[in-house]
Amino acid sequence: GAGVSQSPSNKVTEKGKDVELRCDPISGHTALYWYRQSLGQGLEFLIYFQGNSAPDKSGLPSDRFSAERTGGSVSTLTIQRTQQEDSAVYLCASSLVTSAYNEQFFGPGTRLTVL
Amino acid sequence: QKEVEQNSGPLSVPEGAIASLNCTYSDRGSQSFFWYRQYSGKSPELIMFIYSNGDKEDGRFTAQLNKASQYVSLLIRDSQPSDSATYLCAPTTGDTGRRALTFGSGTRLQVQP
Numbered sequence: 001g002a003g004v005s006q007s008p009s010n011k012v013t014e015k016g017k018d019v020e021l022r023c024d025p026i027s028g029h030t031a032l033y034w035y036r037q038s039l040g041q042g043l044e045f046l047i048y049f050q051g052n053s054a055p056d057k058s059g060l061p062s063d064r065f066s067a068e069r070t071g072g073s074v075s076t077l078t079i080q081r082t083q084q085e086d087s088a089v090y091l092c093a094s095s096l097v098t099s100a101y102n103e104q105f106f107g108p109g110t111r112l113t114v115l
Numbered sequence: 116q117k118e119v120e121q122n123s124g125p126l127s128v129p130e131g132a133i134a135s136l137n138c139t140y141s142d143r144g145s146q147s148f149f150w151y152r153q154y155s156g157k158s159p160e161l162i163m164f165i166y167s168n169g170d171k172e173d174g175r176f177t178a179q180l181n182k183a184s185q186y187v188s189l190l191i192r193d194s195q196p197s198d199s200a201t202y203l204c205a206p207t208t209g210d211t212g213r214r215a216l217t218f219g220s221g222t223r224l225q226v227q228p
């Protein structure tokens with residue numbers, strides 16, 4: 001079916017506001033990842049979900065960032081009290097854990113701008 | 116030292132030439148290596164992966180891996196303007212408990228018509 005989808009594609013918010021970013025992985029993919037990409041930079045890992053296991057949150061930059069994954073499918077990344085340095089493209093990826101190698105398929109991203 | 120090092124470029128090559136993109140990594144436990152291509156304003160897409168020492172060819176692309184030297188490269192033969200993009204290197208240990216990829220910052224390739 002369809003690839004990884006993300007919404008919204010663009011989000012402009014004011015400093016101090018909370019935002020929610022949504023990711024819908026490829027059907028059947030049990031692993032889901034969030035990355036962040038600042039302008040001209042590489043991808044920075046944020047958080048990883050796999051099935052019912054506890055998520056790997058080791059990449060979250062501060063406690064203002066949190067994510068959840070409901071029903072093993074859709075995931076929401078929440079940023080509270082946004083700061084200007086949070087401005088970036090937030091990318092979601094999914095993969096089949098049973099794959100012999102970990103090919104990750106990326107969504108189109110959400111471009112977040114904090115004014 | 117960064118975990119994954121790539122020359123940021125831009126690497127400029129004429130159309131039809133061979134483009135050589137290089138990547139070094141610090142984690143000796145890395146088992147698989149991915150090359151992603153990212154067009155400006157787009158999300159990354161996987162173009163090659165390699166897990167054995169030596170060369171792996173796929174069409175105009177050849178990935179080369181030397182685990183002893185902790186070095187992986189991507190060669191693009193007969194470069195086309197449509198190959199102009201940023202190429203991201205991502206090694207992984209394959210550890211199921213930590214399957215996120217660590218990406219290099221990427222090399223920007225410009226193929227001149």
